[in-house]
Amino acid sequence: KQWYQRRVRGVLDVGLSRTSAGALVFGVLKGAVDGGLDIPHSNKRFPGYIAETSEYDAAAHRSRIMGAHVSNYLQQLIEEDNDAYKRQFAAYLKEGIMPDMLDGVYAKAHAAIRADPSPAVKKDNPADYKHKSFKKQRMSLAQRKGRVAQKKAAFLALQ
Numbered sequence: 607k608q609w610y611q612r613r614v615r616g617v618l619d620v621g622l623s624r625t626s627a628g629a630l631v632f633g634v635l636k637g638a639v640d641g642g643l644d645i646p647h648s649n650k651r652f653p654g655y656i657a658e659t660s661e662y663d664a665a666a667h668r669s670r671i672m673g674a675h676v677s678n679y680l681q682q683l684i685e686e687d688n689d690a691y692k693r694q695f696a697a698y699l700k701e702g703i704m705p706d707m708l709d710g711v712y713a714k715a716h717a718a719i720r721a722d723p724s725p726a727v728k729k730d731n732p733a734d735y736k737h738k739s740f741k742k743q744r745m746s747l748a749q750r751k752g753r754v755a756q757k758k759a760a761f762l763a764l765q
Contacts, residue, residue: 618638683695
């Protein structure tokens with residue numbers, strides 16, 4: 607093969623993530639393989655693999671990619687607990703997305719990604735924006751001495 611005909615070969619390093627069947631890391635693997643990377647793998651970890659028959663059902667995997675499980679959950683919530691549906695999927699309601707429309711929404715999103723895979727441009731924060739800090743602010747020497755004196759006075763007042 608010529609250099610331009612070879613696919614890029616890679617190895618999936620899962621690190622500390624759990625490798626149970628259907629884990630998100632295997633969704634990443636599926637996307638990388640579909641994108642053209644040559645990564646050694648088995649279909650056993652993908653959704654749609656039936657262990658009893660040792661067969662891989664690509665249609666079940668595709669339905670999972672296209673959000674059929676989310677659509678089923680939406681339908682179940684509508685039937686059983688409409689308040690939970692309104693609370694959990696308020697953004698869907700605001701956009702007018704119903705369970706039977708999810709397949710089209712996912713297809714449209716996939717088409718948009720294929721058309722322009724570059725990430726969206728991040729908007730800059732305003733000039734007066736201050737990031738939230740979780741660090742405890744450092745005290746000056748005078749503040750530390752005052753704090754010690756205050757604790758001493760409180761201790762002596764109890765005695």
